[in-house]
Amino acid sequence: MQELLGILEGLHPEVDFNTxxxxxxxxxxxxxxIVTIVAEVNATFDVAIPAEELIPENFNxxxxxxALIERLDEE
Amino acid sequence: xxxxxLSFLLFLGILIILYYxxxxxxxxxxxxxxxxxxxxxxxxxxxxxxxxxxxxxFLAIRFIxxxxxxxxxxxxxxxxxxxxxxxxxxxxxxxxxxxxxxxICIVLNFGILFFCKACLVEPLHTAFxxxxxxxxxxIGLPMGMSFYMFxxxxxxxxxxxxxxxxLTNPFKMALFTAFFPQLVQxxxxxxxELKDTxxxxxxxxxxxxxxxxxxxxxxxxxxxxxxxxxAVAIGTLKGAEYTGISFFVLTxxxxxxIYGDFTGGIDIAIGAxxxxxxxxPENFIxxxxxxxxxxxxxxxxxxxxxxxxxxxxxxxxxxxxxxxxSLKTRSKxxxxxxxxxxxxxxLLTWLATGVWHGFNLHFIVWxxxxxxxxxxxxxxxxxxxxxxxxxxxxxxxxYDVWQIIRMFLLMNLIRATDLFNDVGEYFTKLGSLAYxxxxxxxxxxxxxxxxxxxxxxxxxGCGVVLMFLVSLFGRSGSVREKMEKWNIVLRYAVIIALxxxxxxxxxxxxxxxxxxxxxxQF
Amino acid sequence: MKKRVWLxxxxxxxITVLILLFVQQLLMPKYMTETKEGxxxxxxxxxxxxxxxxxxxxxxxxxxxxxxxxxxxxxxxITSYIRGSAQQLIWQxxxxxxxxxxxxxxxxxxxxxLEMIYDTxxxxxxxxxxxxxxxxxxDGMKWSKxxxxxxxxxxxxxxxxxxxYWSYIFPxxxxxxxxxxxxxxxxxxxxxxxxxxxxxxxxQVKVNPVLGEFNKRPLVDYSFGENSWKYLDxxxxxxxxxxxxxxxxxxxxxxxxxxxxxxxxxEEYAAxxxxxxxxxxxxxxxxxxxxxQDTYDRGLHLNVYxxxxxxxxxxxxxxxECGIEDHRSDTELSALWTNKTKAYEARKEQLLLEYQEELxxxx
Numbered sequence: 001m002q003e004l005l006g007i008l009e010g011l012h013p014e015v016d017f018n019t020x021x022x023x024x025x026x027x028x029x030x031x032x033x034i035v036t037i038v039a040e041v042n043a044t045f046d047v048a049i050p051a052e053e054l055i056p057e058n059f060n061x062x063x064x065x066x067a068l069i070e071r072l073d074e075e
Numbered sequence: 076x077x078x079x080x081l082s083f084l085l086f087l088g089i090l091i092i093l094y095y096x097x098x099x100x101x102x103x104x105x106x107x108x109x110x111x112x113x114x115x116x117x118x119x120x121x122x123x124x125x126x127x128x129x130x131x132x133f134l135a136i137r138f139i140x141x142x143x144x145x146x147x148x149x150x151x152x153x154x155x156x157x158x159x160x161x162x163x164x165x166x167x168x169x170x171x172x173x174x175x176x177x178x179i180c181i182v183l184n185f186g187i188l189f190f191c192k193a194c195l196v197e198p199l200h201t202a203f204x205x206x207x208x209x210x211x212x213x214i215g216l217p218m219g220m221s222f223y224m225f226x227x228x229x230x231x232x233x234x235x236x237x238x239x240x241x242l243t244n245p246f247k248m249a250l251f252t253a254f255f256p257q258l259v260q261x262x263x264x265x266x267x268e269l270k271d272t273x274x275x276x277x278x279x280x281x282x283x284x285x286x287x288x289x290x291x292x293x294x295x296x297x298x299x300x301x302x303x304x305x306a307v308a309i310g311t312l313k314g315a316e317y318t319g320i321s322f323f324v325l326t327x328x329x330x331x332x333i334y335g336d337f338t339g340g341i342d343i344a345i346g347a348x349x350x351x352x353x354x355x356p357e358n359f360i361x362x363x364x365x366x367x368x369x370x371x372x373x374x375x376x377x378x379x380x381x382x383x384x385x386x387x388x389x390x391x392x393x394x395x396x397x398x399x400x401s402l403k404t405r406s407k408x409x410x411x412x413x414x415x416x417x418x419x420x421x422l423l424t425w426l427a428t429g430v431w432h433g434f435n436l437h438f439i440v441w442x443x444x445x446x447x448x449x450x451x452x453x454x455x456x457x458x459x460x461x462x463x464x465x466x467x468x469x470x471x472x473x474y475d476v477w478q479i480i481r482m483f484l485l486m487n488l489i490r491a492t493d494l495f496n497d498v499g500e501y502f503t504k505l506g507s508l509a510y511x512x513x514x515x516x517x518x519x520x521x522x523x524x525x526x527x528x529x530x531x532x533x534x535x536g537c538g539v540v541l542m543f544l545v546s547l548f549g550r551s552g553s554v555r556e557k558m559e560k561w562n563i564v565l566r567y568a569v570i571i572a573l574x575x576x577x578x579x580x581x582x583x584x585x586x587x588x589x590x591x592x593x594x595x596q597f
Numbered sequence: 598m599k600k601r602v603w604l605x606x607x608x609x610x611x612i613t614v615l616i617l618l619f620v621q622q623l624l625m626p627k628y629m630t631e632t633k634e635g636x637x638x639x640x641x642x643x644x645x646x647x648x649x650x651x652x653x654x655x656x657x658x659x660x661x662x663x664x665x666x667x668x669x670x671x672x673x674x675i676t677s678y679i680r681g682s683a684q685q686l687i688w689q690x691x692x693x694x695x696x697x698x699x700x701x702x703x704x705x706x707x708x709x710x711l712e713m714i715y716d717t718x719x720x721x722x723x724x725x726x727x728x729x730x731x732x733x734x735x736d737g738m739k740w741s742k743x744x745x746x747x748x749x750x751x752x753x754x755x756x757x758x759x760x761x762y763w764s765y766i767f768p769x770x771x772x773x774x775x776x777x778x779x780x781x782x783x784x785x786x787x788x789x790x791x792x793x794x795x796x797x798x799x800x801q802v803k804v805n806p807v808l809g810e811f812n813k814r815p816l817v818d819y820s821f822g823e824n825s826w827k828y829l830d831x832x833x834x835x836x837x838x839x840x841x842x843x844x845x846x847x848x849x850x851x852x853x854x855x856x857x858x859x860x861x862x863x864e865e866y867a868a869x870x871x872x873x874x875x876x877x878x879x880x881x882x883x884x885x886x887x888x889x890q891d892t893y894d895r896g897l898h899l900n901v902y903x904x905x906x907x908x909x910x911x912x913x914x915x916x917x918e919c920g921i922e923d924h925r926s927d928t929e930l931s932a933l934w935t936n937k938t939k940a941y942e943a944r945k946e947q948l949l950l951e952y953q954e955e956l957x958x959x960x
Binding site for chain 2 (some may be wrong): 600605606609613616617620624724749759760765767769770771773777841897
Binding site for chain 1 (some may be wrong): 237238369373384385388389390392393394398401402405413414416420426453483578
């Protein structure tokens with residue numbers, strides 16, 4: 001989780017990712033950010049997030065994203 | 076049947092009566108029939124195309140759904156017997172079958188779309204030549220193919236991805252594909268967004284009907300009073316002799332026209348659906364108030380860009396080869412290398428968007444220009460930020476306005492590629508902006524020779540101001556909801572006045588010209 | 598409660614419709630001072646103009662500029678009306694005749710055969726001009742099946758492609774761009790019209806003599822079109838059905854020129870169907886037309902002097918060959934036509950005055 005927060009803060013230092021829950025709906029993360037996150041996650045955790053999971057629900061908060069990573073890691 | 080006709084209004088009127096008067100459980104069936112009646116007006120020969128898309132996607136969806144059910148059954152049944160690896164392999168096998176069927180369906184449909192865009196609309200050999208006559212305003216016509224096909228394919232992919240339920244009723248599939256308001260110029264709906272209102276029962280709601288009609292009226296205003304009136308000047312300004320500032324004027328006029336035409340058409344589509352209680356997705360959110368081009372594309376033709384993002388940009392950028400490439404480039408180039416897949420994805424997505432608009436070189440150039448500007452501004456973003464941090468004025472409202480104007484002008488220049496079938500001609504004109512400062516065209520009478528009279532300019536001027544004010548007014552919430560709080564007399568006065576403005580000042584029909592009556596030997 | 602909801606819908610709709618109707622009325626051209634030809638068709642519906650006409654002429658300027666009903670009355674006691682409009686085409690004439698039979702059953706219908714030369718809406722040339730002339734014939738008609746059929750037959754290709762029907766049902770769609778031209782005339786004649794004709798005759802008093810022979814350019818094909826023949830047959834049958842005698846005439850206008858080949862076709866048709874056909878071009882001397890005095894536009898149309906001469910000549914034929922009776926002993930009709938005669942004389946006087954002023958100002 002800490003590593004993930006590190007990735008996110010690297011992209012948007014001005015956002016508090018611990019509390020923010022509308023990262024996509026609030027237009028903080030754009031599609032470029034999302035794709036960058038996917039690449040970073042892949043590099044850091046060796047988890048490939050498929051295209052169908054790139055939906056707002058999975059990226060609106062750091063928690064949701066973490067849950068997604070854990071789920072994909074299990075599969 | 077065009078939206079801009081009394082025939083359409085009559086059609087919609089009859090539909091509304093039947094829709095609410097007959098038992099509500101038939102509503103979706105009535106919509107299906109109405110949509111096909113609407114489609115038949117475009118010509119019987121087009122029916123085969125929409126039926127083909129409906130049937131192929133439906134069959135593919137049924138296949139995928141069937142396989143998924145089978146897989147679930149099998150896994151359940153042989154829970155104990157199968158090892159984890161065996162389960163995985165089995166899942167993979169099913170997934171591969173599903174993918175194959177999906178790909179065949181996509182290839183078949185896009186093959187036809189490709190064929191139609193390339194051959195039916197214009198012969199293949201002229202597709203990339205200079206005398207093709209396609210522009211943004213005629214896209215999707217004559218049969219809305221690009222729209223309904225993208226919508227069904229998007230749905231198919233969603234089903235494959237397990238993100239949308241698979242329809243079991245082919246007639247519902249037919250309605251989803253052919254729902255008439257979106258056949259003309261979109262919007263492209265996602266199944267999950269549309270299904271809640273499209274197939275459900277709707278009680279008559281006076282407020283909803285009134286809102287729908289108001290939205291349609293506003294659409295008619297933008298289309299008839301603004302877009303169709305300014306069209307004549309655009310035709311003239313395309314002439315080779317109009318360069319420099321005249322070209323600049325052209326790009327501004329074109330912005331007005333395409334805004335009025337496209338957002339107006341979408342207003343009519345969304346409004347028409349609204350009268351029937353169906354909610355179509357928004358396609359525009361005050362796009363000309365965007366501060367940068369990436370934002371602009373999140374606010375203009377939203378449903379198409381969303382489609383492109385979901386089904387082209389993301390799959391490309393997060394695909395295994397791209398991720399591997401990203402790892403490689405990252406180790407060599409650092410952070411910037413990480414972004415290379417993003418750029419490749421953007422490039423391909425913009426190429427696809429360009430081709431979607433038409434099989435012409437100028438659309439591809441247009442796509443590449445957009446991509447280029449987005450990528451450059453993305454790369455320069457940190458630089459901008461530093462600059463802003465240094466200078467205090469950056470937080471002021473004035474800077475926002477400056478950004479909006481800058482974006483507007485830049486977008487105008489890019490959009491103008493569409494006006495010239497010959498890409499070279501476009502660049503010649505664009506180049507003339509750099510050295511030809513013939514501001515005198517603004518007052519030397521040139522503007523009076525474009526086919527617009529003084530009264531046309533007055534109407535256009537007032538119309539544009541009105542559109543601007545309404546957009547401003549709508550920033551803090553729905554205009555129609557705000558109007559609801561007004562005094563009833565004032566509200567109706569405003570609506571009736573708008574209707575009169577459309578009827579009187581709309582640019583339609585055969586103009587009355589007393590000089591035509593010059594009496595001759597009869 | 599329910600009632601109030603309906604009122605809430607009904608009242609605004611009603612107000613909107615009323616406003617639109619008013620604006621439409623305002624924007625429709627009135628044709629009172631210029632292009633008076635546009636106002637002629639609707640004049641027929643005035644109370645005094647229909648119901649007891651012995652003779653009804655239907656057609657284009659070759660009838661409404663060349664025959665004078667007032668003269669027919671004063672010379673022979675014949676009641677007549679001209680349902681004329683500019684560049685009226687044969688199917689429009691047919692439907693006007695059909696409509697006329699709903700208002701009265703005249704003894705004679707007169708059809709001017711020059712109309713045979715136009716077979717389709719496209720055959721008159723410029724389609725925009727065509728549409729404008731169609732309007733002058735169609736807009737003035739009251740709503741009826743005949744009007745609808747006439748519209749369907751008259752629309753140009755361009756109109757059909759652009760859903761043109763609607764603009765006949767709601768003429769505001771056609772004239773909406775007149776908002777910038779609305780003037781005093783539009784307000785003055787918002788709810789009424791002045792008579793621009795005398796029982797359909799559009800009076801002209803100017804004198805512009807014929808300058809020379811009109812050129813008879815040879816044509817590739819002299820045969821009348823299929824559509825023209827079809828409608829001529831329909832006109833013939835329609836009159837027969839109502840027991841009305843159909844009289845074919847060719848007005849003495851010198852232009853457009855009338856070819857011998859056309860004459861032959863009409864003569865044959867008249868003989869075959871046992872119809873009376875009079876070509877006034879051949880009777881110029883008997884009528885006494887003086888082309889230096891009796892035309893207002895160098896031979897295209899007669900002026901009032903010529904029209905009166907022609908009417909005297911034609912009245913004789915109507916009396917002798919068609920057996921139209923003299924109604925001058927009928928007190929009611931006499932009173933009516935005395936008024937019409939007065940109006941006719943007053944108009945003549947007024948027009949002569951204006952013409953004199955025009956001549957004076959030119960010198």
